Amino acid sequence: MAPQVYTSPVPDYPVLTTSVFTRVFSSRAPGDVGGFPGSQKAFVDASSGASITRAQLLHLSLSFAHGLKYHPRTSPFANRGNVVLIYSPNSLAWPVVLFGSVAAGLRCALANSAYTSDELAFQYSDSRANLILTSEEGLDVVRATFAKIGVAKEDADRRIIVLGNDLRWAGGPSAAPCSAAAGLLKMEDLLGAGKLDHEESFEGHLAHETTYLCYSSGTTGKPKGVETTHQNMTTILDIMGAAFPPVRTGLDMMLGILPFYHIFGVSKLLHFPFVLGIPVVIQRRFDPIQFCAVIEKYRVTMSMVVPPILVVLARHPAVDHYDMSSLEILFCGAAPLGHTLAKSVKTRLLAKRGGRGVFDITQGYGLTETSPSTHMLPLADAARKMGSIGILLPNLQARLVEDDDGNLDAGPGQPGELWVRGKTVMKGYLNNSAATKHAITPEGWFRTGDVAVRDAEGYYYIVDRRKELIKYKGFQVPPAELENVLLTHPDVADAAVIGVDNVEEATELPRAYIVHVNPSVVQTAKARADFGNSVAKWMTTKVARHKYLRGGVEIIDVVPKSASGKILRRELRELAKRQLKQSYPTMQVEARL
Secondary structure (H helix, E strand, O other): OOOOOEEOOOOOOOOOOOOHHHHHHOOOOOOEEOOEEOOOEEEEEOOOOOEEEHHHHHHHHHHHHHHHHHOOOOHHHOOOOOEEEEEOOOOOHHHHHHHHHHHOOOEEEEEOOOOOHHHHHHHHHHHOEEEEEEEHHHHHHHHHHHHHOOOOHHHHHHOEEEEOOOOHHHOOOOOOOOHHHOOOEEHHHHOOOOOOOOOOOOOHHHHHOEEEEEEEOOOOOOOEEEEEEHHHHHHHHHHHHHOOOOOOOOOOOEEEOOOOOOHHHHHHHHHHHHHHOOOEEEOOOOOHHHHHHHHHHHOOOEEEEOHHHHHHHHHOHHHHOOOOOOOOEEEEOOOOOOHHHHHHHHHHHHHHOOOOOOOEEEEEEEOHHHOOEEEEOOHHHOOOOEOEOEEEOOOOEEEEEOOOOOOOEOOOOOOEEEEEEOOOOOOEEOOOHHHHHHHEOOOOOEEEEEEEEEOOOOOEEEEEEOOOOEEEOOEEEOHHHHHHHHOOOOOEEEEEEEEEEEOOOOEEEEEEEEEEOOHHHHOOHHHHHHHHHHHHHHHOOOOOHHHOOOOOEEEOOOOOEOOOOOEOHHHHHHHHHHHHHHOOOOOOOOOOO
């Protein structure tokens, strides 16, 4: 029997096969850049107000590409196909160095700006990067990274480009010199010696070459590099408009708060608004007060968010102290959005305006492996279908599968694992053919690991997850990775990590269950609590912030396992439910990404 294959209710769009740089910047008429006037603002630094226009971004990107290819310190590392790693919080430099690297024909590995040197060393080595572009604040970690992988200081310094805090290159304010960056190459050093006449070409079959490497945390082992191609990115840009509301050039303004190193941020904040002609105000990292203040200052009309940001908007007093009446749309992604949370935010913001004006919250769905979006809830249905991830985007196909082999489809209205096929599906996992083979079937179906239901109108709802990943505020946290770190603690004999729901913060929290090497020293409740807290604190020195054990650390006699040695996480989840009914973990949950 033929499988049940679903398509989008929206007709397929014409899809280009070209470089993502060409797709974004190609002129449609004299004087325009990417279809809009070159004089139009493209990106604005929220803190200083410094900005770059579309024409300036094109010029700066081609200048940076020229510097990479021909500067004597970078040219040995900047041949077509080489990898450059970007390790920085959001900044005005990001679009310049990202698009400049793409124009030079390089692949960009995007690293979490909160990574420790151990985590960064793995990504640098696994991606086979040659250069690291880092913020000033990331220099210590970068140098420690090179030391860990055995790169001598002199060689390491040749491989570092600093994205400084000085914004004079964009007409912004100067900043005090960074002593730690003395002698290192700075982004500005690559901007003044000329520019490429044109970007590297990736036409036709060359569009299937990898351009971005975002790292996706699997359920086992280390994070995996997702090979996102030019074709993947241009297809997303070509089809996203199907469910996106009409925009008003010259009026709409996007707030860029989500991290650019995440596929959600790089796709939906650095690429898509530019294609639509919407300027983006860049905020370095999420802060509740600054989030509200920036909306007021720049009259922001729309923002991409994750559920924990909506939690802040539902409760934080800053909402009452700033004029946020310009805000009309919030697009939520990276984690499921509940109807109650969305309704409370909408009610609060509209109440501030006396019920006047337009304000909606909608959401979508996707994964790093699908570049990212596969579904989006049209704005017209945001209230009626809240809780749904929306319709399947055009040019994509979907299945809902009951078994592991894809032989049994879920019946109408019944749950099944969501499989997706189309030109947005990644090329594969870098250096990991086994994981690629497991994730993508021979017929091209990507197994999302998420269980969904499709209603009679063609709207999808995520109802469960087959994968064991923990999602903390939109970030993926692999239990196996944390367990491996915990087992390096001298007093931990065994460990298991699960996610526990925090309804108030609209997220999951990583929670550890550990066995002490000497159980006799943790016999009392106080001893167990003290040891658990000490381990949680120790973990903050070993992993990035989003991997902290905010769900608590519990001491147990033995980690439940199957006969084959697999951790029985279901038993631990049931144990956690019983424990959390009695006392909620006291670990602080921070209201920031």
